[in-house]
Amino acid sequence: MFNQILEELNSSIVSHGGHKVNVEKRFQEYFSKKKDTVIRSFLWDVPGFRRWRVTRMDGGEKLQVLNSVAYPNYSNEQPILGIDLLWFEKKGKLVAVLDFQPLIQNENYFMRHFEGLKTLKKNYPDFDSNKEMNLYDSQKYFSPWVLFYVGEGNNLKYSLREVFIDFLDKYWLIHKDPVQNYQKLSPKKIKELHISYDAYNAEVDPAHGLFKSYFGKEWADDFVQEFLFPNCNNRR
Numbered sequence: 296m297f298n299q300i301l302e303e304l305n306s307s308i309v310s311h312g313g314h315k316v317n318v319e320k321r322f323q324e325y326f327s328k329k330k331d332t333v334i335r336s337f338l339w340d341v342p343g344f345r346r347w348r349v350t351r352m353d354g355g356e357k358l359q360v361l362n363s364v365a366y367p368n369y370s371n372e373q374p375i376l377g378i379d380l381l382w383f384e385k386k387g388k389l390v391a392v393l394d395f396q397p398l399i400q401n402e403n404y405f406m407r408h409f410e411g412l413k414t415l416k417k418n419y420p421d422f423d424s425n426k427e428m429n430l431y432d433s434q435k436y437f438s439p440w441v442l443f444y445v446g447e448g449n450n451l452k453y454s455l456r457e458v459f460i461d462f463l464d465k466y467w468l469i470h471k472d473p474v475q476n477y478q479k480l481s482p483k484k485i486k487e488l489h490i491s492y493d494a495y496n497a498e499v500d501p502a503h504g505l506f507k508s509y510f511g512k513e514w515a516d517d518f519v520q521e522f523l524f525p526n527c528n529n530r531r
């Protein structure tokens with residue numbers, strides 16, 4: 296279900312000057328103990344970003360995942376791009392979360408970066424499951440306009456691919472045209488917030504339990520701490 300969306304993501308990154316960089320061997324591709332599931336990860340070097348990671352998990356009709364996080368440079372206070380798409384084909388259940396993940400919950404900050412996402416939220420009213428967020432704290436690194444769908448995947452009103460393309464386009468817009476006329480966060484502060492983003496997510500991400508069951512505890516621990524959220528141990 297997500298191959299096409301992954302291709303859209305890759306070509307969008309390339310068209311913005313990105314190129315693939317090497318991923319450590321043990322995280323590039325890893326098979327489950329039963330060999331029926333594979334997880335592959337990619338890293339991109341993209342102008343304006345300090346890290347852009349992409350993970351695709353293929354567990355057949357049990358579970359498909361496309362997950363990506365893009366961290367802007369520490370000199371840029373714009374939100375972190377967060378994408379988490381899960382398709383449980385057997386159950387017919389889709390979980391789709393697309394957000395500009397805010398570094399702080401502040402009106403002025405929202406005004407600087409969220410006009411585009413606000414528009415999308417109006418255009419896709421079905422992506423409104425915010426209230427059901429129970430694993431994460433919706434006040435921590437989620438925006439009030441997070442596009443969040445949980446439910447039947449087969450009769451979604453819109454094409455997920457179109458929503459995805461729209462979403463990415465809006466993110467590139469804030470990247471190219473940052474609003475200048477407000478006080479910005481300092482690079483030092485941005486770095487601290489990126490570090491606490493990783494620390495928080497390494498702690499709560501439901502992926503960890505899932506990875507443990509498929510790939511074993513040791514690999515799961517390493518993958519979460521060293522690949523997904525490598526800044527998680529940098530807290531002083």
Ligand code: BLA
Binds near residue numbers: 379427429502
């Ligand atoms: C939910 N994400 C989930 C769930 C799983 C994953 C298993 C629970 C699904 C369910 O409801 O049954 C899985 N997360 C993954 C995987 C990876 C991962 C496999 O990181 C890594 C490859 N999660 C993110 C990002 C966002 C995010 C970047 O990683 C933000 C856009 C959001 N995932 C997110 C949210 C939920 C979720 C909001 C719903 C959880 C809740 O109800 O609080």
